[in-house]
Amino acid sequence: xxxxxxxxxxxxxxxxxxxxxxxxxxxxxxxxxxxxxxxxxxxxxxxxxxxxxxxxxxxxxxxxxxxxxxxxxxxxxxxxxxxxxxxxxxxxxxxxxxxxxxxxxxxxxxxxxxxxxxxxxxxxxxxxxxxxxxxxxxxxxxxxxxxxxxxxxxxxxxxxxxxxxxxxxxxxxxxxxxxxxxxxxxxxxxxxxxxxxxxxxxxxxxxxxxxxxxxxxxxxxxxxxxxxxxxxxxxxxxxxxxxxxxxxxxxxxxxxxxxxxxxxxxxxxxxxxxxxxxxxxxxxxxx
Amino acid sequence: xxxxxxxxxxxxxxxxxxxxxxxxxxxxxxxxxxxxxxxxxxxxxxxxxxxxxxxxxxxxxxxxxxxxxxxxxxxxxxxxxxxxxxxxxxxxxxxxxxxxxxxxxxxxxxxxxxxxxxxxxxxxxxxxxxxxxxxxxxxxxxxxxxxxxxxxxxxxxxxxxxxxxxxxxxxxxxxxxxxxxxxxxxxxxxxxxxxxxxxxxxxxxxxxxxxxxxxxxxxxxxxxxxxxxxxxxxxxxxxxxxxxxxxxxxxx
Numbered sequence: 001x002x003x004x005x006x007x008x009x010x011x012x013x014x015x016x017x018x019x020x021x022x023x024x025x026x027x028x029x030x031x032x033x034x035x036x037x038x039x040x041x042x043x044x045x046x047x048x049x050x051x052x053x054x055x056x057x058x059x060x061x062x063x064x065x066x067x068x069x070x071x072x073x074x075x076x077x078x079x080x081x082x083x084x085x086x087x088x089x090x091x092x093x094x095x096x097x098x099x100x101x102x103x104x105x106x107x108x109x110x111x112x113x114x115x116x117x118x119x120x121x122x123x124x125x126x127x128x129x130x131x132x133x134x135x136x137x138x139x140x141x142x143x144x145x146x147x148x149x150x151x152x153x154x155x156x157x158x159x160x161x162x163x164x165x166x167x168x169x170x171x172x173x174x175x176x177x178x179x180x181x182x183x184x185x186x187x188x189x190x191x192x193x194x195x196x197x198x199x200x201x202x203x204x205x206x207x208x209x210x211x212x213x214x215x216x217x218x219x220x221x222x223x224x225x226x227x228x229x230x231x232x233x234x235x236x237x238x239x240x241x242x243x244x245x246x247x248x249x250x251x252x253x254x255x256x257x258x259x260x261x262x263x264x265x266x267x268x269x270x271x272x273x274x275x276x277x278x279x280x281x282x283x284x285x286x287x
Numbered sequence: 288x289x290x291x292x293x294x295x296x297x298x299x300x301x302x303x304x305x306x307x308x309x310x311x312x313x314x315x316x317x318x319x320x321x322x323x324x325x326x327x328x329x330x331x332x333x334x335x336x337x338x339x340x341x342x343x344x345x346x347x348x349x350x351x352x353x354x355x356x357x358x359x360x361x362x363x364x365x366x367x368x369x370x371x372x373x374x375x376x377x378x379x380x381x382x383x384x385x386x387x388x389x390x391x392x393x394x395x396x397x398x399x400x401x402x403x404x405x406x407x408x409x410x411x412x413x414x415x416x417x418x419x420x421x422x423x424x425x426x427x428x429x430x431x432x433x434x435x436x437x438x439x440x441x442x443x444x445x446x447x448x449x450x451x452x453x454x455x456x457x458x459x460x461x462x463x464x465x466x467x468x469x470x471x472x473x474x475x476x477x478x479x480x481x482x483x484x485x486x487x488x489x490x491x492x493x494x495x496x497x498x499x500x501x502x503x504x505x506x507x508x509x510x511x512x513x514x515x516x517x518x519x520x521x522x523x524x525x526x527x528x529x530x531x532x533x534x535x536x537x538x539x
Contacts, residue, residue: 165402165403165405165406165411168395168399168402168403169403169406171392171394171395171399172392172395172399172400172403175392175393175394176390176392178354179386179390180375181352181353181354181373181374181375181377182352182354182374182377182378182383182384182386182390182452183375183378183403183404183406183451183455184375184376184377184378184379184406184407184410184455185375185403185406186373186375187375
């Protein structure tokens with residue numbers, strides 16, 4: 001087989017671009033889980049709400065697209081805070097199964113609400129950027145722009161966690177909750193901030209996905225399960241692990257699609273996931 | 288020198304206020320650890336709480352820090368009732384607690400641990416000045432500032448934990464078993480550090496099993512046995528007390 005086959009190279013490039021888009025929700029989910037210790041089962045539905053927000057603001061309210069993108073982040077961040085205050089905080093001391101059931105319930109509430117408000121019709125933003133040709137390889141301009149924005153978002157998140165007081169406290173609290181008050185840190189405040197940041201990451205992911213996928217109430221199903229797999233594969237709560245696993249999954253799906261069909265590529269990805277769970281049950285990058 | 292640039296040393300430090308406990312009862316669930324403990328620490332004093340394992344020493348510090356609420360008794364710092372204050376507000380009042388087993392963040396660097404210690408809004412503008420001060424106190428921390436805290440030796444971790452507590456600019460430092468798990472030579476070093484921190488004008492309340500060492504550092508001490516104050520007095524008096532010598536100092 002010729003590794004320099006332009007179609008194969010294209011599959012590789014697309015895999016990396018796809019990984020970049022998976023990386024954002026994986027980072028957000030891992031951040032919230034690492035800090036609050038609760039899995040947001042409805043994470044993909046937060047992204048769905050963000051996609052609707054961009055679609056509505058741009059095509060219905062007539063906002064310029066960049067403005068709709070900018071507005072999407074605080075909208076979903078606020079939704080993340082609401083989710084924390086109304087659903088997660090009251091259940092912080094409950095058994096994990098109750099927390100999972102509650103955030104799972106929010107998943108159906110959001111899907112139902114979206115169906116009521118926007119119907120099940122597929123909504124398209126109707127924007128596309130011209131493909132770019134590098135050598136013999138064609139790269140979708142939209143996907144490339146989305147990838148760059150995802151990397152930028154990840155870099156901003158990294159700098160926030162690395163260089164700010166709140167970011168450092170977020171990394172600290174993931175390891176030792178009980179000692180935090182002795183540092184003058186109110187854990188409840190850090191949970192709320194982490195939920196807002198997790199929401200903002202879902203909002204950014206929404207901006208990148210809405211230019212590639214049509215929005216409908218169940219669009220979360222097309223990337224939600226794979227996001228959870230990526231997080232578990234990287235080690236739940238391990239942000240770097242999830243980030244790397246996102247690219248691995250992107251590559252597997254894209255290259256799998258090169259040899260077979262897209263459906264087949266997801267079969268390969270899930271099989272790989274199951275294999276990883278047998279070999280490293282705590283995740284590929286668990287320490 | 289402007290106040291903001293001054294190192295948080297003796298000259299810059301307000302004397303702080305008295306810490307006062309009376310009739311404190313506390314415990315965990317059905318288990319009661321403290322049965323009416325009273326204790327007073329004057330500003331600028333160094334006070335020890337000694338006693339065997341399980342006497343309630345750590346519980347006592349956790350009550351002061353608000354990590355456990357007392358079931359009865361009063362707990363005051365200056366004019367303030369500390370039982371009304373949420374635990375995360377204590378560093379802002381000038382009370383810093385170095386917990387049992389140090390509880391550093393092992394996956395963060397020394398400098399990042401110090402940054403978490405300076406989390407309060409009042410402490411943030413002082414970060415650089417206080418960090419330099421901590422590096423002056425513990426030059427080893429300056430060498431290791433970019434090293435992960437979990438990879439350091441026990442003595443170094445204790446320095447880092449004390450440094451982290453100093454980052455909030457406390458007036459009173461609560462130390463829980465700083466010598467636990469350290470080699471004898473390192474124990475000596477840790478007590479030397481406590482002595483130096485005292486000389487800066489900090490009030491110190493130190494809980495220890497290492498009675499002989501701690502009595503050399505503190506002005507006064509309380510002997511805690513099964514949740515009650517069994518004896519109290521000046522360090523020299525306690526060190527000379529035959530009963531204490533027999534129980535804690537291996538004397539005759």
